[in-house]
Amino acid sequence: MSPAAPSNQKARTILQAARKVFLEHGFSAATTDMIQQQAGVSKSTVYAHYPTKEKLFIAVVEAECESFLSGMQRIEFQPNGVEALLHQLANTYLDIVLSPVALAQYRVLVGEAPKFPELAHRFYQAGPRAMIRQATELLSRAAEAGELDFGGLSAETAATAFANLVRSELQQHYLLHPEARPSRAQIEQWAETCVFIFLRAFAAKR
Amino acid sequence: MSPAAPSNQKARTILQAARKVFLEHGFSAATTDMIQQQAGVSKSTVYAHYPTKEKLFIAVVEAECESFLSGMQRIEFQPNGVEALLHQLANTYLDIVLSPVALAQYRVLVGEAPKFPELAHRFYQAGPRAMIRQATELLSRAAEAGELDFGGLSAETAATAFANLVRSELQQHYLLHPEARPSRAQIEQWAETCVFIFLRAFAAKR
DNA sequence: AACATATCGAACCGATAGGTACAGTTCGAT
DNA sequence: ATCGAACTGTACCTATCGGTTCGATATGTT
Structure with missing residues (x-):
């Protein structure tokens, strides 16, 4: 299925979830917990791929x-x-x-x-x-x-x-x-x- | 100066301060502390005039x-x-x-x-x-x-x-x-x- | 078999949020 | 002189925020 795969798969999943949450609530009102939950991923994983909430937001918009x-x-x-x-x-x-x-x-x-x-x-x-x-x-x-x-x-x-x-x-x-x-x-x-x-x-x- | 006056003066002061803060930061990123500080008013006074942050925001926009x-x-x-x-x-x-x-x-x-x-x-x-x-x-x-x-x-x-x-x-x-x-x-x-x-x-x- | 990697889950941290409580103060009106 | 409303200041409560840490687990590679 997945774990030790060199997954940028998870990164994309997270980006999609972040997109949904940010577009729905804006930056300030969106929380990393909502994103983590939406992605079906642990919080650690989110921060393993994106260092901060701001960078994640930037990545979403640039994509x-x-x-x-x-x-x-x-x-x-x-x-x-x-x-x-x-x-x-x-x-x-x-x-x-x-x-x-x-x-x-x-x-x-x-x-x-x-x-x-x-x-x-x-x-x-x-x-x-x-x-x-x-x-x-x-x-x-x-x-x-x-x-x-x-x-x-x-x-x-x-x-x-x-x-x-x-x-x-x-x-x-x-x-x-x-x-x-x-x-x-x-x-x-x-x-x-x-x-x-x-x-x-x-x-x-x- | 002012206190025991039946002051809607303070209400207007608070509204002005809230306007500035909300227009500068948006709703979510603005804090009631910023508004209170900007108005030069105690936190209790803010909540004496406006029951919640949301109502205060609404009052600002309607004005x-x-x-x-x-x-x-x-x-x-x-x-x-x-x-x-x-x-x-x-x-x-x-x-x-x-x-x-x-x-x-x-x-x-x-x-x-x-x-x-x-x-x-x-x-x-x-x-x-x-x-x-x-x-x-x-x-x-x-x-x-x-x-x-x-x-x-x-x-x-x-x-x-x-x-x-x-x-x-x-x-x-x-x-x-x-x-x-x-x-x-x-x-x-x-x-x-x-x-x-x-x-x-x-x-x-x- | 053994190791590295990716992930999970959950506890945890310090900061800060919105909102309340309360004791004290200042004024205008009676 | 007194009363009550408006106000101050500050401490406080509870929730939640962004972000970290860590042990456990599961996998792919060698």
Whole structure:
């Protein structure tokens, strides 16, 4: 089964348990006992793998950031027309941002940002910034193809606006209403609205 | 000085101290000792006025919500032209949202939303929703005056889009970078960008 | 068989948390 | 002069926190 195995298996188990507990309670309110119990592991084992609660928290968040980043880069858009591209972007982004895990992580990281500034920055880069980087590239391709006209704004500014327009309203709502669950219909309707507005502002006149 | 006075003075002192401590450390990490010390008051006095730490936290947040609401309603816009109106709206909103106090409160409330759902909802209504309500009214007046054309969207949807476009990018950045401070120039530039985009989408063609 | 490693379980440590108890003090009102 | 409410200071209670220690046990390797 397991004991004397050179187990980094246990390390992963602990990390998963810690993730659940931290995302559920935040850093301060989470206790190492809860994590140990959730992992089904003895307390000594936890501290054999991670020296302190803080380091364990950092390990959890960094792992989550990496998975975010690799998940974003795997997304590929084959644009047949700008409108379809924008729809796909908006829906994909909202699916990620409004997932229970992402909302929980956002809550915790924002709440603990004063205590873990570097960590908050890493999340900022791995999450929102990565999205904007990708959107910038796709939108500037569409502009090169003559389908969009930013009217003097940079592609990055337009992409920033679009990403924030898509994200912020629903994200804020569900950040502050943790027991409510977003519906697919609501997501799609808001995505539609965002695409409509963006195209009204930036669709090239032909 | 004070003692046997029927003092709600002390209650206010304690509330102020609690506000500072809670906004600085969040709920879980804040201690009643810190609050007592900050207020320059004995521990017994704190518990004479507020039965538990939780109730004290709730009192702090509700007071802050009320002050938000009354502060919002006091704002008056005398628009001479839509563009000026949008500029004023954007700058005013950003000034509020990016103030250190508002950022700290947002961090705490988002972080503790799972533990205090009703409180988070009250904040949602007193903050973001109040802003959107006001923006909706002003924008629909501008639409009635023939200066805006929402192209089938409701005034509330347009106002929601504008408010979120204005707020989200910078707010997210400073939520996750607590030690950085927004500059007036940055605020005004982003406000300008938002007005530009909004007008490109919704300015009535004459 | 023997050893190293990983784990367990539970006791244990010092610190600190939220909250209470209580004896004494200061004031305003009667 | 007295009374009672508000307040202070401090000691105290109990629970729990993060973290350590240690003996027992079970395994894989040699």
